[in-house]
Amino acid sequence: MSREPKxxxxxxxxxxxxxxxxxxxxxxxxxxxxxxxxxxSSSGRTPLRPSGPVALAxxxxxxxxxxxxxxxxxxxxxxxxxxxxxxxxxxxxxxxxEEAIVWFDASVSTAQRTALIAGIGGRIIQEQPAYGWVxxxxxxxxxxxxxxxxxxxxxxxxxxxxxxVYAAVRAPNDPFxxxxxxxxKIDAPAAWEFEVGTSCLTTIAIIDTGIEGTxxxxxxxxxxxxxxxxxxxxxxxxxxxxxxxxGTAVAGLAAAAxxxxxxxxxxxxxxxxxxxxxxxxxxxxxxxxDKAGQSCATSDARxxxxxxxxxxxxxTAAYGRIVANMSLGCLPGFGCAACSVPLQTVIxxxxxxxxxxxxxxxxxxxxxxxxxxxxxxxxxxPIGATDINDxxxxxxxxxxxxxxxxxxxxxDGLTSTSLxxxxxxxLRGTSFASPLVSAAAALVLSAKPTATVNGSTNEVxxxxxxxxxxxxxxxxxxxxxxxxxxxxxxxxxxxxLAGFDGEAKPIAFPNPFRVSQAGLxxxxxxxxxxxxxxxxxxxxxxxxxxxxxxxxxxxxxNIDGGLVASGTYVFQxxxxxxxxxxxxxxxx
Numbered sequence: 001m002s003r004e005p006k007x008x009x010x011x012x013x014x015x016x017x018x019x020x021x022x023x024x025x026x027x028x029x030x031x032x033x034x035x036x037x038x039x040x041s042s043s044g045r046t047p048l049r050p051s052g053p054v055a056l057a058x059x060x061x062x063x064x065x066x067x068x069x070x071x072x073x074x075x076x077x078x079x080x081x082x083x084x085x086x087x088x089x090x091x092x093x094x095x096x097x098e099e100a101i102v103w104f105d106a107s108v109s110t111a112q113r114t115a116l117i118a119g120i121g122g123r124i125i126q127e128q129p130a131y132g133w134v135x136x137x138x139x140x141x142x143x144x145x146x147x148x149x150x151x152x153x154x155x156x157x158x159x160x161x162x163x164x165v166y167a168a169v170r171a172p173n174d175p176f177x178x179x180x181x182x183x184x185k186i187d188a189p190a191a192w193e194f195e196v197g198t199s200c201l202t203t204i205a206i207i208d209t210g211i212e213g214t215x216x217x218x219x220x221x222x223x224x225x226x227x228x229x230x231x232x233x234x235x236x237x238x239x240x241x242x243x244x245x246x247g248t249a250v251a252g253l254a255a256a257a258x259x260x261x262x263x264x265x266x267x268x269x270x271x272x273x274x275x276x277x278x279x280x281x282x283x284x285x286x287x288x289x290d291k292a293g294q295s296c297a298t299s300d301a302r303x304x305x306x307x308x309x310x311x312x313x314x315x316t317a318a319y320g321r322i323v324a325n326m327s328l329g330c331l332p333g334f335g336c337a338a339c340s341v342p343l344q345t346v347i348x349x350x351x352x353x354x355x356x357x358x359x360x361x362x363x364x365x366x367x368x369x370x371x372x373x374x375x376x377x378x379x380x381x382p383i384g385a386t387d388i389n390d391x392x393x394x395x396x397x398x399x400x401x402x403x404x405x406x407x408x409x410x411x412d413g414l415t416s417t418s419l420x421x422x423x424x425x426x427l428r429g430t431s432f433a434s435p436l437v438s439a440a441a442a443l444v445l446s447a448k449p450t451a452t453v454n455g456s457t458n459e460v461x462x463x464x465x466x467x468x469x470x471x472x473x474x475x476x477x478x479x480x481x482x483x484x485x486x487x488x489x490x491x492x493x494x495x496x497l498a499g500f501d502g503e504a505k506p507i508a509f510p511n512p513f514r515v516s517q518a519g520l521x522x523x524x525x526x527x528x529x530x531x532x533x534x535x536x537x538x539x540x541x542x543x544x545x546x547x548x549x550x551x552x553x554x555x556x557x558n559i560d561g562g563l564v565a566s567g568t569y570v571f572q573x574x575x576x577x578x579x580x581x582x583x584x585x586x587x588x
Contacts, residue, residue: 010200010449043315068280070097071165074144074355076260076335091300091335096299098138099125100147103343108156110370120150122560126233126301128201130308131345135163135301156259164340166328166373168246168279168288168431169207171415173211180264181388182410184552187486188267188510189524191443194489197255197270201320204254204268204435206307208247208327209288209296210277213240215248215421217256217264223272223332224318230305231280243279244288244296245419249427250327251275255434255442264416264423267439267485270446276309278328286419297331298360300340303374307346307355314353321445324350326380327360327431327439329372336362339377346471350455351379356445356461358383358438360430361406362397368476371399375406379454381441381461385411386482393472396430405461405473407468409433409483416465424577440464440485447492469493505580506573512585515556515563522586523552523573523584531577538584539570556586 073092082142104113113134119126121139128134136528138147144162151160183189203223211218213227222240229238255273256266284296303326313319330336339347347357362372375382375397382401385393386408393412402408411433418424441460445451451459452478467488470479507524523536533559538546538554546558558564566588573580 001565017056024261024345026044037318041182043074051574054448068282069165069295069297069299071095071099071226071297071331073146073334074424076337081085089500093162093337094165094297094331094334094483095144095334096165096301097144097417098140098142098147099163099299099301100136100138100144100151100159100205101161101163101300101340102134102136102151103132103159103341104134104154105158112156116154120147120154122147126305128304128308128342131349133342133345144271145539159341161342164300164337164373165295165331165344166299166303167297168244168328180415182414182508183265183267183280184522184524185388185410186267186440186483186523187435187526188505189522190505190526191440191489192509194486194493194565195344195443195447195506196258197268197439197446199270199446201272202268202270202446202449203272203274204251204278204438204442205274205306205310205317205322205324206247206251206254206435207278207303207324208250209244209279209284210238210242210247210281211273211275212242212248212250212417212419212421213275215252215417217417218248218256218267219275221251221266221271221273223256224275224276225313227275227277227410228306228309229277230302230309231278231299233305235276235305235309240275241277241281242275243277243281244284244286244421245279246288246327246423246431247275247279248419249424250325250431250435252377253432254425254439256327256417267436268446271323271439271442274310274313274319274322276306278306280431283445294330297488298328300343301515304342307350307357310355311346311350311353314350314355317449321354321356321442321449323356323438323442323445325372325433326357327429328374329360329362329364336364336372339373343374344377347374347377347379354453356441356453357381358434359442360369361385361399361402362430363395363429365392365396365398365477368398369400370397371401372397373388375400380405381437382406382433383411383430384408384477385428385430386471386473386478387412390469390471390482392471392477393428393430396433396477398476400476402477402479406479407437407465407481407483408471408478409436411436433446437483440483440488443485444491444492446574447489451492458464463488506571506582508571508582508584512587513556514587516588519555521554521556523554523571525552525573525575526580529573529575529577529580534573536577537572537574539572541568541570 102440126135227238258265258269278298285293361376364370385396414427465480513521
């Protein structure tokens with residue numbers, strides 16, 4: 001496959017500042033009463049009281065890892081934005097029980113901090129001196145509301161916030177659309193003529209439920225620190241396990257091994273993958289539902305640790321430019337407050353270091369003002385979902401953050417990698433649109449590693465938004481439009497969208513077509529040739545007609561049903577919109 005030459009050279013990475021820690025001992029196991037409770041004042045706190053078998057499951061005394069998240073309901077501030085809904089009763093957000101995040105005045109010593117927190121029955125879980133905050137464990141049995149009140153009134157405390165909780169952004173599965181139609185929708189085959197992600201090193205960090213490291217389409221794509229867990233304070237090397245299937249599917253859409261004749265293809269062929277697991281394996285079922293008495297969830301503290309860890313890897317020789325994908329959002333059934341201060345602080349720091357951050361908009365549509373966190377955090381590129389007809393998916397969250405900062409990508413009925421080394425179709429959700437944009441961002445960075453990502457001159461965001469296709473639906477629902485990887489890469493390489501005749505050129509993928517490996521070749525018809533009555537005729541170089549097809553898939557067979565010989569073939573695409581030609585190499 002020939003691609004356009006680029007004037008950009010890979011930016012020489014600075015010396016590595018990464019200092020991976022040795023594997024930690026397993027988190028101590030403690031017996032904890034697992035519940036989902038509501039936090040108000042100490043006098044008015046009313047726990048949720050499920051009944052029947054559920055109550056037995058929730059209220060049983062269980063032995064769980066100390067790092068397991070216990071979710072508590074905290075009333076949202078009166079003016080908090082609650083995903084476009086004005087509730088009749090007070091709205092609640094999900095927070096980690098018996099935890100808080102605290103900022104102290106610089107004059108307060110470590111010993112004074114420890115004593116102050118111990119004075120209210122708490123303990124220090126982790127300090128983040130680079131960002132100026134402390135992750136605090138509150139007194140056993142105390143509500144977050146009471147703990148925040150005590151902390152905020154303590155001398156030397158500048159700010160105290162809850163440790164907010166998030167979930168993998170999921171939507172119901174529908175196996176009807178089990179395909180990879182999204183490649184043609186976003187013009188991926190044409191984009192690959194410009195860049196497949198091998199020009200300069202990029203790494204896509206999947207901040208999620210973990211990647212199954214033994215999956216045949218993912219194993220070879222994993223970076224040297226392939227698996228990190230950020231469940232207990234800080235991040236450390238992890239076994240190649242996934243808490244549930246979500247992160248493995250997200251990873252496959254972004255960068256599954258491609259052109260290898262196996263299973264599915266990822267959008268960025270050359271990008272490495274890095275698994276940043278922020279979900280506890282003890283909390284989640286394989287489908288990312290809650291295990292009995294647990295919450296399959298993550299928190300501000302874990303996400304902050306993951307982003308801080310990536311800051312040490314950014315632009316090093318082993319990782320190159322990094323794109324962080326977060327297909328996470330607010331817990332279903334809870335309100336969604338604004339981006340927390342600790343999360344925004346580490347996002348700002350990551351952007352300043354050159355990390356691109358992409359996040360799923362959420363699955364709380366079709367109402368307006370339904371954006372989730374972290375997608376709505378300033379500096380993050382939020383991603384909505386479209387379907388096979390280029391309509392905005394009904395479940396895709398809407399809002400001004402998407403209009404002003406984001407775009408959309410196919411996210412309804414996708415196929416990707418799954419647990420057990422398998423594939424899974426019918427994937428629905430902005431979770432699966434987000435990694436397509438993350439992969440497109442990685443392709444842009446591979447083609448132009450000097451591209452900026454911070455502030456108003458965020459070149460990567462501007463390129464992706466400026467080259468998106470207008471598919472209607474309105475900016476609040478679709479952002480700047482639906483991702484067009486071809487236009488994004490063409491603009492990155494050529495610096496213009498005007499006067500390039502490549503838009504009229506049909507593309508075959510894979511090219512060369514290795515019949516024994518791939519089995520099928522797909523044809524991408526550019527917008528200028530799309531119309532009714534699409535036909536594809538395949539000719540030998542001597543002009544002899546080999547095959548005529550009416551679809552966009554060819555099995556490598558001639559009119560008589562036999563496999564064609566190795567060689568170069570010409571294909572002609574015709575429709576009511578016009579005609580176009582291309583060449584295809586066949587290898588048997």
